[in-house]
Amino acid sequence: MTKIAMIGVGLMGHGIAKNIITKGRELHFLDQIGNQPTEDLVTLGAKPWHNAAEMAAICDVLILCVTGTPQVEDVLVGTGATLAALRPGSIVVDCSTAIPSSTRALAEKVQEKGCQLVDAAMTRTPKEAEEGRLNLLVGGEPKTVEQLRPLLECFAENIFVAGGVGSGHQLKLIHNIVSLGTVTLIAEVAACAIGDGMDVDAMVDCLRKGGAGGAALDRVAPYILEENSDLLRFTIQNAYKDAGYYNQMATELGAARLMADAVQKTLGTLVERGEGTAFMPEQVKLLQNKP
Incomplete structure (x- = not known):
C-alpha cells in the first residue's frame, strides 16, 4: 500500500x-474544480492527475472525499x-458522508472486481x-x-470501527443528525432570545453550565x-443533505424520525430561501427572520 490516490481535496480532503x-x-490526487489550493501538496511531492481512471489504475488505495452518495457513485461507476x-x-x-445502502451496494461491485471497500466517514472540522x-x-x-490502520492513523486521532461495510456511514449519519440537530436547536432558541432582547452573555453562560453544555454550544x-x-x-446545505440521508436511512429501516424530520425541515427552509451557503452558526441570525 505505497501508492495512495485521492479524489476530493476540498476543505477536509486537503488536510488528509x-x-x-x-x-x-x-x-496522487485528481486536479479538479472544488479542490482547495494544492500548490503546497505539489511542492511536497504529490502528483496531480487530470483523469480519474488513469490515476486509479496505478494506486494501491483510492481515497474518496467528495460531497455525498451521488458523487461517490459517479466517481466509481x-x-x-x-x-x-x-x-x-x-x-x-x-x-x-453517504447513504449506507448505497455504500453496501457499491462494496459488492468493488468485491466483484477483486478489491475491497471500506467506509471511513469523518467528524470534526x-x-x-x-x-x-x-x-x-469506519x-x-x-x-x-487493520491493513489500512497505519494509513488512517496518518490523519486520524480516533478511529471507531462500527462494524461491517456501511456501518461507518451509518454511524456518521447518527452523529450528524445529533450534532447538527443540536446546533440547529441552539441557533433557534438563541434567535428567540435575541429577538426578545435577552442578555446573550448570560444565556450562553447559563447553557454552558447546565444541561446544554457541550461541543455544539461551544461551536455556536x-x-x-x-x-x-x-x-x-x-454549510447549511451540507447539513440539509446529511439530514436527508439520515431520514432516508431511517425510512429504509422503519425507524422513527420525527425529530430528524424537524431538523431537515428547518434547514430546508433556509436552503429554499437561498441561505444554503451560509455556515451553520449563522442560523442564529437567519432564524430571527421568520420563514
Missing part, C-alpha cells in the same frame, strides 16, 4: 492529503470510471483535518480495516456573542 504525504506516503480501472487487490476508502486529528467512523472487513457560542462562525465552517 497533506498529512498523508508529510508522513511518508506517495500521494459513472463518469469517473475508477472501479473499472482498479487493479485487483486495491482498496477503496470512502471518507464521504477542517482545522483538525489539517492537524491530522480527525475522528474516523466500516469494513476486519482484516482490511462565538457566533451568538460576536458573529464568529470560524469554529463550525459547515
